[in-house]
Amino acid sequence: MTPVSVRKGSSPIILGFPHAGTHVPPDTAADLNEAGRALADTDWHIDRLYAGLLPDITTVRANFHRYVIDANRDPAGVSLYPGQNTTTLVPLTDFDGQNIWTTPPTESAISPRLSAFHTPYHAALETEIARIRDLHGVAILFDCHSIRSRIPFLFDGTLPDFNIGTDRGKTCAPEIEQAVNDICKTASGYTCVLNGRFKGGWTTRHYGRPADNVHAIQLELAQSTYLEAEHAPWTYDPTKADALRHHLTRILTTLASLVPTAGATQ
Template sequence: MMTVNRDFPDSSPFELRQPSDQRIPFVFNSPHSGRFYPPTFILQSQLDAHTIRRSEDCFVDQLFASAVMLGAPLMLAHFPRAYLDVNREPYELDPKMFLEPLPSFANGHSARVAGGLGTIPRLVGEGQEIYAQKFHISEALGRIDSIYKPYHLMLGNVLATTCARFGYGVLVDCHSMPASIRFPESGMRPDFIIGDRFGTSCAPELASAAIQLLREMGYVVAHNKPYAGGYITEHYGRPLKHMHALQIEVNRGLYLNENTYEKKPGFEQLQRDIGLFLADLVSLPDFYFLDTPLAAE
């Protein structure tokens, strides 16, 4: 049971959409597509309601909605990434943001904190400061206790249940990236980036199959650069224990006007293509995921 959060008094900050029967060992997760910005949060911010959405993975939950029809659970956030980022360690906190010193258990020195993108982000988009002034550390710890921890508890439970039922599990972490992303060598824009933490978070056959399937559909696909996967991919991906995690980044330029946050005419076609891609991905043979010895206890 989730703790009630004062910023979400009338609805859950996140949800798990379940098929009537989970038929496949896949779980999909959209942690950054939340579109509800609590009024109390907006009052804390110096950004307007438009600019504060710069880090949002707009409509990614809708792009991957067909996962449920295929027989897989889909977990998604309603809270925005600018408010709380569950794709971080629990306590990656920026000491410059708070009135009091960080607690001893916090990680205030990670690269993500230095970039303004900790568990409680300091920045959105291209470096816009979210908050007008410092605030109490208790506010950050409250968001972590009431939303972050229950989110990961639910995600961890559904993954454990999946592994117990099927003998292995596959987590697909779904994200979007700005249209400005380019290959440094050629200047080409990747349509998708597949991340597997440089081969450590899943069976190599899974990442290779995902890349090949998308390329066969005519998309430009990169592997691990510049996005190899965040905390979720790293934390849950344990291929030696038959738990695989893969990150998928979709270029927003394919489906979104990034100035107005409105869907482009190509949204529905991309949604259909992703549905076809997922249908093929979840049909991969079991030996892709089970032909790896269990890690020594």
Template sequence: MSITYTLIKGRIPLLISMPHNGEALPENIASKMTEQGKKVADTDWHKDKLYAFAQALGAYIIMPKYNRYVIDLNRDPAGVDLYPGANSTELCPTTSFDLAPLYLDGQAPDKDEIAHRVTTYWQPYHQALKTTLAEMEAEFGKAVLLEAHSILSTVPRFFTGQLPDFNFGTADGKSCAPELITALQKLDYSPYSMITNGRFKGGFITRQYGQPQKNIHAVQLELSQRTYMSEPSPEYNQALADQVIPKLEQLVQALIHFSQQ
């Protein structure tokens, strides 16, 4: 039992990771943040609601308690840039997606604080990821990791115009077997738009743990929040969600089918 994340054990070789789903801020960190920072506006809101059906299907699910503003679990702790040349946020973000400061003057985390957050929050989540995937591969002969993300449909800092609805990332084909992404591309996403390895090619987790040569396959889905939220507010829109959830169900079923071949 961890105090920094929740791991729900499953019975099939599919692990759904939601590294930006957490909303909590430790009090000692929140006290140094701006009012904007305390709103945790860049959360991947409601992922646990959207994928609630997956637990009944037997999937493993892992999600953190704490927000990405504390530390971004989908970043390399060594500081390697995932998208060279693009504007991106840090391991411990100091600005929001709209470039507003997250910390009061002089209160941003220093090197020692960042190292502390890596040890306290980042390492336990990644150890659980690594261990769970290894256990699944040992038991089933294969493991599939779905990195479940979401983002506002318009974020000028990261991309121009409006993002497609379903954005799959496979590290340009390196994080999973080609037949898996082919199977996902053949699904019917209408009336939603879909792209593979567009603006989002998969973050650190997808690139680090997707090792198809070792029978561990990783796919990231960056879902546009306009498909299930009343953008730009963080409000869950049940009517919209009811329309997109069947598409997520068919996606998860395809992942399960591949995992059991």
């Protein structure tokens, strides 16, 4: 199993999938308990949801599961949301706060996992960002995520359908944030929030450098928007998904059209 899969395109948009993978090495799987082996916190079918939305687009997909090591966490282990419940670089619990290990990973286990999984994923992402910026003078990283809409351990109530994160406008040009927010806000039948509970993970915050013509934005989708139900077997609902894909296509197409403007403003 290669830790990362890359599809190279010439579009100015790069899709990142840090949580689509389900591979767990056998020695790690042996240390997971029943809750951990369920892999419930996967961004189920998120790569399928985005497939074919924009011609010739670059994708970077982590093939390993976030329980091995989370590709969207700071490699130094710094919390994304200090003072709030969240999961760590190598999670000890699932999103419901339940322990996922029979034998928890030690600190010494983290370094090999960084080298084998986290580092290759981000090396691939850095390579593609540099390549696309060389092609267009600007690159837009669109970080693709999904999560169950109700997780009391992480947030109160029901999550909006579209959760846009730009670290309060720091990771992309204003017109990029506004374009995504406008499309999501006007999508009939869906709810939306900008920089709510999810303000952009480490990937978005790390790569989003508008002054260097690299823009990053995260979209966290409620899984109720495209799954039959938010529990196992996590079945993809083509009817729901097709309706959602219409809006995702609008977002990506609009962002691609903004590239000359985004580059010119920096």
